[in-house]
Amino acid sequence: MKMNRRDWFRWSGLAGLAVAANPLVRGLAGNQDAAGAAGQQPRRQRFNMSGFAAPPLEKVRVGIVGLGNRGPSHLDTLRHIEGVEFRALCDIEPDRAAAAKKLLEGTRHNPRLYSGSPDAWMKLCEQDDLDLVIVTTPYPLHATIAVYAMEQGKHVASEVPAAATLEECWKLVDTAERTRRHCMMLENYAFGPFQVLTLNMARQGVFGDIVCGECAYNTSKMSNNFSKTMYWNMWWLKLYGSKKGNIYPTHGLGGVSQIMNINRGDRFDYLVTMDSDDFMMGPTARELAAKDSFFAPFAGKSYRGNMSTTIIRTVKGRTITVQHDGTSPRGPHTIIHAITGTKALAQEFPLPGRISTSLDGWLPQDKYDALVKEFTPAITTRMGGLSQQVGTGHGGVDLLECWRLVDCLRHGLPLEQDVYDAAAWSSIVPLSEMSVMNRSNSIDVPDFTAGSWKKNGPNMDINLTRGGDTRILLG
């Protein structure tokens, strides 16, 4: 089904109504008015943020909003990076803000705390001596906070996904272009060793023409989602109970999109999404509600199905399959990253990573190791053992992404992912829902670059041709 921008907003508005039943995200529905009005106009790019570099920063003065699981994890990573100064911390829950500040006791950092009301983050964004706002709240709030932070002159690094609706994706793009502030989504898996290895191989022509990519974030979050304490206000369970489609698409999609030069040589054209039924969340909610009235509001909801599968077609005729299953009892955590080209195939998950360059099957270990040695880029080797020593999350990729973010800001370099990446990768959340609600018919993906994808140059300076000298502080 072909849709114009007005239709997108109409659809998104309908999707928004379902979401609006969730008290957590009710406030966001109001954002649709302004963006909806903008949606009537053909889009013109104000300023091309691809390749944008802001003036270098001697220090990177950081504020973090959202101090549940992810916020303190970023705090612990960033405190090991030269030039970072924590100046502000915010959480709606005062004890969480105080606990995060306690983690910095005895260090050079003395951040101001903001807390106690749902909009305390606005005051943080208004604080003068801040350069970068890191957004780690439940994701339906990410874009609202990011837009306000940019309006206040701050760069933004948002956790994934950066936006929950199409209007928010556009608002991120419009605001970044107008304010000329960075808006990077912290898609950490795109910095994974196998992802950047295959990116380097793709750039050197090892795969020939890239034909398709497959990716997934398939890992059971059932016990987390039904835990009373894991996530603030049961926000993930509320999302599963009010949304359809891929509600967490960016982890696999980031790495594949970099390899396919999405937004810089190619772009997403249209997609279809099909969800399986929910076989587990509804029955679990009913069982729990029978024993514990806390779960009564969660019984009888129409949960997102166990498995959501999206296929995106690009303008250059390639396909990307994106899966998300956060429900089925998968022992092995599965983050598929598979690239098929006319000359070679690479696939990670199930582990270990494998590469094939002929019909003879996967390369034997010695040949695989030789390719890894030849094509592992500097961005991986520079961090090497340091990430093990510092011991930060996701096998060291969190340190790598935060280090490179700070390094680029200190040197006044373009960031490795830009606002068009944030918008395009996040847009799969609302667009996949639109497809599911329309019997999996195809939905066009907007061109957030307004045509500049045809001439934008590559990002991900994986060989660290510039910068790269920011130190890691051990201890």
Ligand SMILES: NC(=O)c1ccc[n+]([C@@H]2O[C@H](COP(=O)([O-])OP(=O)(O)OC[C@H]3O[C@@H](n4cnc5c(N)ncnc54)[C@H](O)[C@@H]3O)[C@@H](O)[C@H]2O)c1
């Ligand atoms: N990239 C990754 O690998 C990764 C891993 C985990 C989580 N995430 C993302 O990080 C984000 C946070 O996830 P989490 O697991 O930390 O969730 P969480 O529920 O543990 O933490 C969210 C925090 O936000 C706070 N909060 C809620 N409303 C607020 C408001 N109005 N103002 C200020 N604070 C508010 C809550 O009190 C809570 O402390 C999510 O968007 C998630 O998708 C990414």
